[in-house]
Amino acid sequence: RDYEPLQVMISGAPASGKGTQCELIKHKYGLVHVAAGDLLRAEIATGSDNGKLAKQYMEKGQLVPDHIVVMMVKDRLLKPDAKDNGWLLDGYPRSLSQATALKGFGFQPDIFILLEVSEDILVERVVGRRLDPVTGKIYHLKYSPPETEEIAARLTQRFDDTEEKVKLRLNTHHQNVEAVLSMYKDITVKINGNVSKEEVFAQIDSALTSLLEQRKAASGSV
Numbered sequence: 001r002d003y004e005p006l007q008v009m010i011s012g013a014p015a016s017g018k019g020t021q022c023e024l025i026k027h028k029y030g031l032v033h034v035a036a037g038d039l040l041r042a043e044i045a046t047g048s049d050n051g052k053l054a055k056q057y058m059e060k061g062q063l064v065p066d067h068i069v070v071m072m073v074k075d076r077l078l079k080p081d082a083k084d085n086g087w088l089l090d091g092y093p094r095s096l097s098q099a100t101a102l103k104g105f106g107f108q109p110d111i112f113i114l115l116e117v118s119e120d121i122l123v124e125r126v127v128g129r130r131l132d133p134v135t136g137k138i139y140h141l142k143y144s145p146p147e148t149e150e151i152a153a154r155l156t157q158r159f160d161d162t163e164e165k166v167k168l169r170l171n172t173h174h175q176n177v178e179a180v181l182s183m184y185k186d187i188t189v190k191i192n193g194n195v196s197k198e199e200v201f202a203q204i205d206s207a208l209t210s211l212l213e214q215r216k217a218a219s220g221s222v
């Protein structure tokens, strides 16, 4: 490859489908998926002080303080795999201060994908979501049911996936979304996220394909 790898941000309300689309994007484009929420849940699992503090905020549906999140994401983006293959940043930045910090470290996305989903659909997606602790795969009891009985029996639910908690998470999202969007206005692509996951991916795929074609043309590799 003689062109720079893609650097992609994906954003949207809780349960808008970021994780689901990231799986599909990663599979086709080979980008390294960096999810702020997953990094935080991994930190909680270690039992560290930072993990304990993070969990207190996550249980209230609030943003975890910058001093924990910012360095975690920066360190992950600096790893060689993300530098070599490009990255797909999910759930970060969620505030102006996070966006500013990232820019200060020299990370500039090529595209900012915004998944737009109506509120009643978001609540239904949250309460039906299940996770496979073995493969990490995201399921939904109605929209993406598990393939086998064996998988169905081991599915888990996230501690913040209740109707009550998602309302708090949505409030936090509404308080911060405009400030973040204002930073990336010029590179934002809005996607209708209300449709099936394949239809959502088709929209994202076409935006990423045209971006890659432009990039290849600019580098003279086609």
Ligand code: AP5
Residues within 6 Å of the ligand: 012, 013, 014, 015, 016, 017, 018, 019, 020, 021, 036, 037, 038, 040, 057, 058, 059, 061, 062, 063, 064, 065, 069, 090, 091, 092, 093, 094, 098, 125, 126, 128, 129, 130, 138, 139, 140, 141, 143, 144, 169, 193, 194, 195, 196, 197, 198, 200
């Ligand atoms: P995080 O883990 O990032 O959660 P979130 O933003 O609330 O997003 P989700 O992971 O809930 O949803 P998603 O958009 O990935 O949807 P999914 O694909 O799973 O953050 C959790 C917490 O961590 C935050 O509240 C905060 O406290 C903290 N945090 C995280 N980042 C932070 C940061 N930068 N700064 C500070 N704090 C931070 O899909 C949802 C469901 O719908 C699934 O069941 C799926 O199967 C289904 N589904 C998906 N697409 C479709 C479709 N098209 N049709 C039908 N069903 C679908």
